[in-house]
Amino acid sequence: MNLSFTYMVQPGDTLLRIAGYFGVNEFALLAANPRLTHEAPLIPGLILTIPSANFIYYCLQPGDTLNDLTERLHVSVYSLLTENPQLDPKHLIPGQTLKIPAPIRSRIIQAKAEYGYRNLRNDIETMVRDYPFLKQSVIGQSVMGKPLPALRFGRGAKKVHVNAAFHANEWITTPLIMRFMEDLARGYKLGAKVRGEDCQSLYEHVTLWVVPMVNPDGVELVLEGATPAHPYYEELLRSNRFSERFQAWKANIRGVDLNDQFPAHWEAECERRGHDRPGPRDYPGPHPLSEPEAQAMADxxxxxxxxLVIALHTQGQEIYWNYRDYEPPAAEEHARQLAEASGYRAVKLAGSDAGYKDWFIQEFRKPGFTVEAGIGVNPLPLDQFEDMYDAVQSLLLQALRL
Incomplete structure (x- = not known):
């Protein structure tokens, strides 16, 4: 039967996020709530009508657990508990009837709505449950105390690292690398290949560590804005010329550009940038590694x-592979191979210092790359995601082969 139900808007909700939670079309959500518009912000506490998909009903059996149910029935914990508010997840009662929403995903990483820190933490939890051979770790904390998660795939001798969302308004890079990790994990579990690459062989020969969101405080600011309750509200307004629009914000929550924070000719970058105070972008901070996110990445x-490392950014469809002639001799050829795999352009860059890739090349004399995915103006729209992923997936697979 077709039913509808109500939902109270929570802090951080957006139209696309709510539609994604419940597996409904955003236009159906707008039609069910005539007061809503794409432009108007959602106010926490607002009651919305959610047009529902078809439901099935399930009678709890002895031995059922919440994790077993969500995996077997292909629904999220969030939607299951929302549809059954009487359910105590710690005390499931055999014989109790549950309303099960229609399955809404074949993938964990959907990338159909704004992708923030809470999405990341929820998806990591789901992925390590579904793929227990994936290992998670915490490498440090953000300024506001958010743990910085890392995920590991593989146990091989070659160690590769990819990071994403150094810059706040480049948050789309996080679901890109999370989708890649999901594809590798699913391929390993099923004994399948990804674009001809045997995932079980990769697992044995490569250790891939990803840090999918280096700058969670900044990402949250771009996606959700700041209210007077935010602990940095006054400082953020001053740094943003008293505008409450933060879509162009690249920096961390203290207004420091995390990709200008590394001890690789940092003083030259400060002089080039010419920014001596916090702002939305390009302020390198008071000294190298002053910010906990940058320090965590260095440690x-x-x-x-x-x-080998890759820093995933947007935009430009370019690959930067060099740094002041510190790069190893094979770096240019590696960049050519990455460009051929992705369709991007390999660029020998000058006039840039203090980035993560720059510091890695200088300190370790090993291959490091900055990949500028997609094309347009940041933040890139989600309707670019699938095309971006095709290129990034090919590029990363090639990186694991190098």
Whole structure:
């Protein structure tokens, strides 16, 4: 039967996020709530009507657990608990009837709505449950105390690292790398190939560590804005010329550009940038590694001693592979191979310092790449995601082969 139900808007909700939670079309959501518009912000506490898909009903059996149910029935914990508010997830009662929403995904990483820190944490939890051979770790904390998660696939001798969302308004890079990890994990579990690459062989020969969101505080600011209750509200307004629109914000929550934070000719970058105070972009901070996110990345990199790193950014469809002639002799050829795999352009870059890739090349004399995915103006729209992923997936698979 077709039913509808109500939902109370929570802080951080957007139209696309709510539609994604319940597996409904955003236009159906607008039709069911005539007061809603794409432009108007959603106010926490607002009651919405959710047009529902078809439901099935399930009678709890002895031994059922919440995790078993969500995996077997292909629904999220969130939607299951929303549809059954009387359900105590810690005490499932055999014989109790549950309303089960129609399955809404064949993938964990959907990328159909704004992708923030809460989405990331929920997806990591689901992925390590579904694919227990994936290992998660925490490499540090953001300024506001958010743990910075890392995911590991593989146990091989070659150690590769990819990071994403150094810049807040480049948050689309996070679901890109999470989709890639999901594809590798699913391929390994099923004994399948991804674009001809045997995932079980990759698992044995490569160790891939990803840090999918280096700058969670900044991403949250771009996606959700700041209210007077935000602990940095006054500082953020001053840094943003008293505008409450933060879509162009690249920096962390203290207004420091995290990709200008590394001790690779940092002073030259400060002089070039000419920014001596916090702002939406290009302020390198008071000194190298002043920000906990940058310090965590440096510590993690030194601890792991990677053989190759990729910093995933947007936009431009370019690959930067060099740094002041510190790069190893094979770097240019590697960049050519990555460009051929992705359709992007390999670029020998000058006039840029203090980035993560720059520091890695200088400190370790190993291959490091900055990949500018997609094309347009940041933040890139989600309707680019699938095309971007095709290129990024091919590029990353090639990186694992190098």
């Amino acid at each position: 993690f990199t030194r601890e792991q001693q990677f053989d």
